[in-house]
Amino acid sequence: MYNKDFSAEDILSVTRTIARDLTVPELFEEAIINREGMLSKRGAICIYTGKYTGRSPKDRFIVDTPSVHNIVSWTNNAPCTEDTFKRLYCKIRNFTKNHKMYVSDNFVGADPEHQLQVKCITEYAAQHLFLKELFINPEIPPTTPHDFTLVCCPSVLADPLEDSVHSEAFVIINFDYKMVIIGGTKYCGEMKKAIFSVMNYILPQKGILSMHCSANVGKDGKSAIFFGLSGTGKTTLSADPHRELIGDDEHGWSENGIFNIEGGCYAKCIHLTEDTEPEIYRAVKYGSVLENVVLDPRTRKEDYDDARYTENTRVAYPLSYIPNAIHPSMAGHPNAIIFLTADAFGVLPPISRLNPKQAMYHFLSGYTSKVAGTERGIVEPQATFSIGFGEPFLPLSPLKYARLLEKKIQEHNTKVYLVNTGWTGGPYGIGSRMKLKYTRAMLSAALDGKLDNVGWVADSIFRVEVPDFCPEVPIDILKPINTWADKAAYKRQAAKLVDLFAKNVRKFKGEMDDDILSTGPKM
Template sequence: MENKKFSAADILSGARMILHDLSIPELYEEALTNKEAILAKSGALCIYTGKYTGRSPKDRFIVDTPSVHNLVSWSNNVPCTEETFQHLYSKMKSFAKNHKLYVSDNYVGADPEHKLQVKCITESAAQHLFLKELFIRPKEPPVTPEDFTLICCPSVKANPLKDAVHSEAFIIINFDYKMVLIGGTKYSGEMKKSIFSVMNFILPQKGILSMHCSANVGKDGKTAIFFGLSGTGKTTLSADPNRSLIGDDEHGWSEHGIFNIEGGCYAKCIHLSEETEPEIYNAIKYGAVLENVVLEPKTRKEDYDDTKYTENTRVAYPLEYIPNAIHPSIAGHPTAIIFLTADAFGVLPPISKLNPKQAMYHFLSGYTSKVAGTERGIVEPQATFSIGFGEPFLPLSPLKYARLLEQKIKKYDTKVYLVNTGWTGGPYGIGSRMKLKYTRAMITAALEGQLDNVTWTSDPIFKVAVPDYCPNVPSDVLEPANTWSDKAAYKKQAAKLVGLFAKNVKKFKGEMADDILSTGPSL
């Protein structure tokens, strides 16, 4: 449906001032003049997002219209009415009359056949810089109309009673008017994830699997993708100095292969160091946007260990800030898929191999632990199941994505591994986080074929195949029970997790084959 009453042109027609397609230096000047940001010692801009320092899932809506009603999965998406959308749109339009707006046209989707042109409108220069770094900047100004419009005005707040929403914050996607409205929250992640949700609606209907994953490619041309929720290590593990980065968070898998949906990275900064994550650390420089990172008052030096504002400190930077990123960010069909999970129970093997049916089971389960700060109210890891390791961003039936993955794994004979980047030697609070150097060694071994000729043992509880040997990893680390001093406590924690897996997959009974649902953990 096209309606000029609800459009970018309509919003901009009444704006007090429009600043279009500003350069990075110009956006810096605007952000600093407007007191939206502080200049950090590294040269990055640092912004603070107030009480919203993570995504707010309860404030995210899809407008329920006849054209999308039977397509959207309402079990994991929250509907709102056209009246709610129109009322909040009117607030945005009224706001524009008295304020200047920053506007640019960017793309999402590195594959030219499947790209989406997005007109980005923000009230903040700093957040506009974020979008220019995260999306794909066109080489020449587009001459065609936009496919979608993103409007972000955090100063526009909702009234929960009058606007029929849950709080002052709102993220509303309207597929009929091809528009996203964001208000009440300054957290930049809402902008990128709302457009990711749009692509998750459009691409699968064209037979393209859209994925919440990072991806890289080796010198041999073999591509690997890494599924995982925030905090499991997607960005860290894909930024491998020995492999070329395709992207760190969102990708499509088409008939041509893998393509990045974005043009930048949005990495976590908590406890960041040059020693452990040099690629990300060195990407924090002029042009990058830091979010909620504490700065030393006089020198403006970044303190990546300070959680004064949130655990969920972030940085946004363009892909070209990673020295070995490939351009354009497109590669062949993946030879390996890594499912990343941060197991707070401390009982999952650090690496295991999955057969195709187990791969489907764990994709549908999407188990991990939400880490502190990623969402509002999360202060310590909590076990969670998120279909496709990205359920909050899946507008269609989750089974649509699962079946597309199954088809592609079979068609391209892709190997699948489950990697636990969480706890070992005990649960959260007792054990310790898996050492990054061990995780890197295990993934390197899997991708370079070093595990092809080792023996594997089936885990008696989780039923997955665990390697008996992995280069540069102590053997006792490979078997989680061996890392626990209290074996009875290990079995108790494992039993808890088995129960959670079993409870979660019950919802797929009758929709997915029993031979898939029966491959999961059991005592």
């Protein structure tokens, strides 16, 4: 077994060719020359990720060492041994001896007090361009030592039997060596989420809440954060032309306020149109990276409705491509928190108000329906519960994040809303997806204070408060049962979801206060 130092410097010392700190145009040129992708009609580079078109949760590991064993939550993180990490590290090191690697130092964390400097080493130029767009790029390459290393070599495959992993793909985080190694998968989201997991390990231990959320700020200076899993609308709803964008996916909440962890956006493209999502549509241009979007073979025109490769088509672009994005990506403490869910049962209200204890309940529940494409094997919505709407990326005990959120809400008197961007008028397959214009209208009303003086009525099943009026939204939409032709069927579907909520929170019995766990839905 290789016994030298496991580090970026060690890998680069044997690498055949190093392309260091290339600019966006240079990376574009390299990617085209290497035949890594095609140029789209709008000027973006389009790459295809093959077998892996979404994250592969079963192939993600944290190295179990004495220094982290009692800190990491192993109930929602898979351990691997140091030997597994070392074997795969050596495979990557041997690969680089005969290949060109792309290298640069980027930052994550817009707040200078809480930044992490990451040395990024990738096999493909297009992947490196992705990281240039998603992370924060210093104008001058830093001369300070990096804090963490990210190495991605999709051509390096694991042997499940030899390496004690589940497939040829692997994503391994080693906190002792401050390194992430990735192989076997070309899906760019693995790199992004691995570093987010690193920040989720570091920040809470400093008393900073790390969040899987988007964020924006109004002209009045009041910020809002949007929690939600992929497919619930975080990116779409935070890109509001009437508010300034802070970030679309990952943020920290410190004593100074909220700050973006990234420097770019990674938006879903399926069925993208300029009419429905103009900010994202216009961000597809030179400098951005399309992932698994079908192009016309002659004109290279993007076909956002073609899902032949995956429903999880994506575009990565820098925040500067959104006209109303603020720089630096920071704002004060949030005035409102939005929990986004895509309810495939079609029974949750489209918007409801939560008291502090209900806010904790729904944060711990993290209910939504996983939508097609975001993970391998998901072909239609499936009900799921994910603590903090991001449990797969939480290395620490989920209760650590929940209690930090509770403390922040109490300290800053933050309002909390639950917003359903899922189905109405029936479950998935019968009802229809909530219209984006209605969701935008409800959010605008909540964030602009237009719901402060309307009547609120407690839902008899879900026990959250529902407004009896919202500007620009049909009244029947506000109460889900009114949109169902078969009222008895609504109640049967609601009973199924209530039962799922109850089963999910049982795991917190004895760990969270009963007055929080008792605030959930009840038939």
